[in-house]
Amino acid sequence: MPILWRGIREVGKNACRAFSKILQCEGRETTGLVESCGKCESCIQMEHHDHPDVIWVSHEKPNVISVGEIREQIVNTVEIMPYKGPYKIYIVDEAEKMNVAAQNAILKTIEEPPEYAVIFLLTTNRGAFLDTILSRCILLATRPVPGTAVEKYLVEKCSVSKEEAEFAAGFSLGNIGKAEAIVSSEEFQDLKELTLSILRYIHEIESYEIADKVKEYKKYKNRIEDFFDIFLMWFRDIMLLKADNSVNAEAAKKKIIFKNEYAYLKKQVDKLDLEAIDYVIGKIHRARVRIKSNVNFDATLELLIVEARREF
Missing domain, CATH: 1.10.8 (Helicase, Ruva Protein; domain 3)
Incomplete structure (x- = not known):
């Protein structure tokens, strides 16, 4: 059974884990609300992420799932019966990263999967898939x-x-x-405060301060996506305040995420036009791509901060 699951990244992953847990559960309820028991050996293995019949497909390159990885981890193993559970579940996270060759390689498997096989393709971008893949999958979507x-x-x-x-x-x-x-997460709170210490004064931060601040991010490399999200949400708030300020300032204030930072945001709203805000948001997306492409970490962050400062 091939399932293409589209939605917000972590929502889809969590829903997929829960669904897989129910499928493998040895004592699940079969009447009324179907749910896992949470007590059997299978449920405990699922909680510890070590169930032998639930396979998360991995990939070496950050932006590509190759044909070799699909063949090695799915195509060449799918005919092997489950070790203990009723199903053998494959989960391909970020499945939109499968290149054309990889999608063609998995096509035969999702056309005629063994009865015990369940293949989840998790994605945020349905448009990245071949029509032949979409037509053979059950299509699900999760919403916020x-x-x-x-x-x-x-x-x-x-x-x-x-x-x-x-x-x-x-x-x-x-x-x-x-x-x-x-x-x-205490680590997230520390990262947020470090990033806000830059954003509050980004219009007047000195070059030497930028270099010093960026050095502090080395310990947060595993949370760099959170850094970009904080940066992006800050300028999203500025854009909201800029667009709505002349119409209804109080309504605009209720929409922003960094409500406690309103005084700092308001100062920056008065210094930027919508074109400049849009430019910075574009640079944030570009920096995210650069990090995923393994461009120098410090240089990418420094460049982003400098480019944002330049717009004030």
């Missing part, structure tokens, strides 16, 4: 959870303040798994 629901969940389950929950819900764009990770 409403912000108020995320806030309620975080306040009740994670015992955080309404203010913290509101920020996490907005920053995660309705991704409840990401929101929970944000409020429970």
Whole structure:
């Protein structure tokens, strides 16, 4: 059974894990709400990410899943029966990174998979797939959870303040798994504060300060996506305030994510036009691509900060 699952990255992954856990569960309920028992050996293995019949396909290059990787990890092993569970589940995260050769290689397998095989293709971009792949898959989509629901969940389950929950819900764009990770991670909070210390004064930061700040990011290399998201959300807030300020300033203020930073944002709103804001947002996306392409880490971050400062 091939399933193409489109949606926000972590939402899709978490939903796929939960679905896989139910499929492999030895004591799941079969009437009413179907859910895993959470107690059997299979469920425990799923919790520890070491179930022998759930295979996460890996890839060496950050931006490509090659034909060799698809053949080695799926095509050449799919005929081997499950070790213990009723299903053999393959999960291809970021499946849009499969090149054409890789998609053609997996085509035969998803056309005629063994009865026990379940193949998940997780993606944020349905347009990256060949029509022959799309026509042979069950198509599913996950959507963001409403912000108020995320806030309620975080306040009740994670015992955080309404203010913290509101920020996490907005920053995660309705991704409840990401929101929970944000409020429970001290490392994220440290990274956020470091990045805000740059953004608050980016219009007047000196070149030597930029170099010193960038050195501090070495310990956050594994969270560089969060750095880019913080940078992007900051300038998104500036754009919202700029666009709505003349119409309804209070309404605009309610929409922004960095509500506690409103005074700093407002100063920068007055210094930038929409074209400049759009330019900086484009540079953030470009820097993200450069990091994924293994361009020098320090140089990429320094260039982004310098290019953003130049627009003020």
